Amino acid sequence: MTLDAQRFVFITGKGGVGKTTVAAAMATALAARGKRVLVAMCGAHERLSSMLERPAIGHEVVPLGENLWGTLIDASRAMQEYGELVIKVRAIARLVFENRYTHGFFRAAPGLHDWAMLGKAWWHTTEVLGGRPRYDVVLFDAPSTGHGLDMLRVPKVILEVVPPGILRRDAERAWELFHDPAQSGVVVVSLPEDMPVTESIELVGALRGELGLPLQRLVVNAVLPALFDERERIALTSDAALFERARRGRDLSPAETALAAGVRRAAREQIQARNIERLRSAIGGETTLLPFLFGTAGTAAGIRELSRHF
Ligand SMILES: Nc1ncnc2c1ncn2[C@@H]1O[C@H](COP(=O)(O)OP(=O)(O)OP(=O)(O)O)[C@@H](O)[C@H]1O
Numbered sequence: 001m002t003l004d005a006q007r008f009v010f011i012t013g014k015g016g017v018g019k020t021t022v023a024a025a026m027a028t029a030l031a032a033r034g035k036r037v038l039v040a041m042c043g044a045h046e047r048l049s050s051m052l053e054r055p056a057i058g059h060e061v062v063p064l065g066e067n068l069w070g071t072l073i074d075a076s077r078a079m080q081e082y083g084e085l086v087i088k089v090r091a092i093a094r095l096v097f098e099n100r101y102t103h104g105f106f107r108a109a110p111g112l113h114d115w116a117m118l119g120k121a122w123w124h125t126t127e128v129l130g131g132r133p134r135y136d137v138v139l140f141d142a143p144s145t146g147h148g149l150d151m152l153r154v155p156k157v158i159l160e161v162v163p164p165g166i167l168r169r170d171a172e173r174a175w176e177l178f179h180d181p182a183q184s185g186v187v188v189v190s191l192p193e194d195m196p197v198t199e200s201i202e203l204v205g206a207l208r209g210e211l212g213l214p215l216q217r218l219v220v221n222a223v224l225p226a227l228f229d230e231r232e233r234i235a236l237t238s239d240a241a242l243f244e245r246a247r248r249g250r251d252l253s254p255a256e257t258a259l260a261a262g263v264r265r266a267a268r269e270q271i272q273a274r275n276i277e278r279l280r281s282a283i284g285g286e287t288t289l290l291p292f293l294f295g296t297a298g299t300a301a302g303i304r305e306l307s308r309h310f
């Protein structure tokens with residue numbers, strides 16, 4: 001699925017795997033191709049600005065470069081804005097919500113916090129400026145796996161339980177967009193390691209099964225360049241005595257030290273290759289491998305390097 005036609009991209013994955021890094025790299029790539037990109041992030045703090053070497057990003061939309069903007073979405077602020085919007089519409093139209101219901105619902109449903117953030121991010125796709133969408137695409141740097149999934153469940157629940165009104169109307173429009181693979185999809189970020197891969201496979205299972213949402217692509221981040229081919233990896237890691245001495249790493253001659261480093265590296269590459277294969281066979285679809293950055297992780301130069309992969 002081409003990234004360039006997307007209007008809303010939901011980026012999730014296990015904590016710390018590189019979601020914000022991927023959002024920054026994708027945004028940089030799309031902006032360089034002339035797309036107007038908004039990166040929306042949730043939470044109280046953000047790391048995007050430091051990765052792009054720009055001033056801190058607050059709750060207003062701020063420019064981050066040519067064709068590139070960023071904003072931080074805070075749940076309580078977004079809730080308040082939503083509440084005011086609902087109340088304003090009710091005051092004007094006197095038909096949308098029944099007061100008692102709205103009140104109770106807003107207080108009782110924790111999912112509404114999530115919807116306030118996701119809905120706010122989606123709302124940016126509807127903004128118009130000079131007769132065309134203000135942003136070609138909104139990249140949403142979403143919470144990590146479990147919370148991210150919960151967040152995606154909310155519009156579905158709203159469609160099931162909330163009576164017609166502004167809340168439901170927005171959730172319907174958003175849900176429709178999220179389901180259209182030509183315009184929207186979820187980017188799952190993973191690392192070539194056992195735990196993140198298991199989590200990614202489960203996550204994609206839930207997206208495709210329960211939620212029926214399209215996977216935009218899988219991103220495997222921080223892939224080490226291969227120093228050894230498969231035959232060499234097997235040879236280096238299958239000698240148990242050698243492996244054990246490399247692991248302990250004591251009383252080694254310089255030559256043995258070099259060999260031990262090679263064995264450890266081969267073992268890591270073996271785990272990496274096995275996990276990339278697990279992801280490919282369990283998930284399929286488009287997969288982007290991003291290289292491990294030595295020294296430039298978290299810098300604008302590193303983000304530019306990764307952006308070339310999108
Ligand atoms: N390709 C890479 N090579 C080396 N280091 C990387 C790479 N990608 C990300 N990192 C580093 O890994 C750390 C986590 O990255 P990042 O903040 O993008 O993850 P995240 O998934 O957004 O984390 P969180 O769940 O806390 O929001 C950062 O220090 C980042 O610089």
Ligand SMILES: [Mg+2]
Binds near residue numbers: 019020021047141
């Ligand atoms: Mg992050």
